[in-house]
Amino acid sequence: MIKGIGSGVGGLEEALAQAAKNQKARGTEGVPSADFGSTLTSAVQAVENQQAEADQSVYRVASGQDADLAGMMIALEEANIGLRAMASVRDKVVEAYQQIWNMPI
Amino acid sequence: MADILDTFSIASSGLAAERVRLQSIASNMANARTTRTPEGGPYQRQVPVFQAEAIDPFGESLDAASSRVQVAEVKTDDRPPVRVYDPTHPDAGPDGFVAYPDINVLQEMVDLMTAQRAYEANANVVEATRDMAMTALGIGR
Numbered sequence: 001m002i003k004g005i006g007s008g009v010g011g012l013e014e015a016l017a018q019a020a021k022n023q024k025a026r027g028t029e030g031v032p033s034a035d036f037g038s039t040l041t042s043a044v045q046a047v048e049n050q051q052a053e054a055d056q057s058v059y060r061v062a063s064g065q066d067a068d069l070a071g072m073m074i075a076l077e078e079a080n081i082g083l084r085a086m087a088s089v090r091d092k093v094v095e096a097y098q099q100i101w102n103m104p105i
Numbered sequence: 106m107a108d109i110l111d112t113f114s115i116a117s118s119g120l121a122a123e124r125v126r127l128q129s130i131a132s133n134m135a136n137a138r139t140t141r142t143p144e145g146g147p148y149q150r151q152v153p154v155f156q157a158e159a160i161d162p163f164g165e166s167l168d169a170a171s172s173r174v175q176v177a178e179v180k181t182d183d184r185p186p187v188r189v190y191d192p193t194h195p196d197a198g199p200d201g202f203v204a205y206p207d208i209n210v211l212q213e214m215v216d217l218m219t220a221q222r223a224y225e226a227n228a229n230v231v232e233a234t235r236d237m238a239m240t241a242l243g244i245g246r
Contacts, residue, residue, distance in 0.1 A: 070120040074113050074231060081238045088242050
């Protein structure tokens, strides 16, 4: 279960690395290889998978299929960190957007 | 690469292993005076055996060196039973001796405290990992 979530955040990291690479590619060739939207979508999808995993573990504990309370809390914590990481990235993106928007012309 | 989620999963395996230990201790305490088992004879003390399991044996140096813990097996302690003379006991042998498991409740209590502290230690690792991740997310805010 935890490995699954691990690959979820791994996906987020990968997506961010991809974004950085795209940025570079744009700088050198002027043609983006993948748009920022799809990068963002896959990152959000990874975070959503984490939330689903956490949900599942809460359900399993609540329904008595599993008594792994610590595992549940850890899954929730991982989902929390993933969400906050996503929110931090969003804040940065919005900040950059607003800086450009408020640029005096 | 040292992944925060790997740290979580290592600490989580520690928590799970200590829960198994706790369960063995509970069983040993509850059956300290048990004279009957399905296999016959008195109850035998249960001892969990832990085993290290590399998180990624073929990974880079740190991943190959870091290990989760897993319960390899729960062995039965083959100490001979304690023989107590009590001819009135239903399970007394023809010589009047009853075989009780050789379980020292004090030793089990100490094991219980050890398991409890080890659980706390692993929970603290989870918390420290979480705090470090949150600190990292706070950079530049």
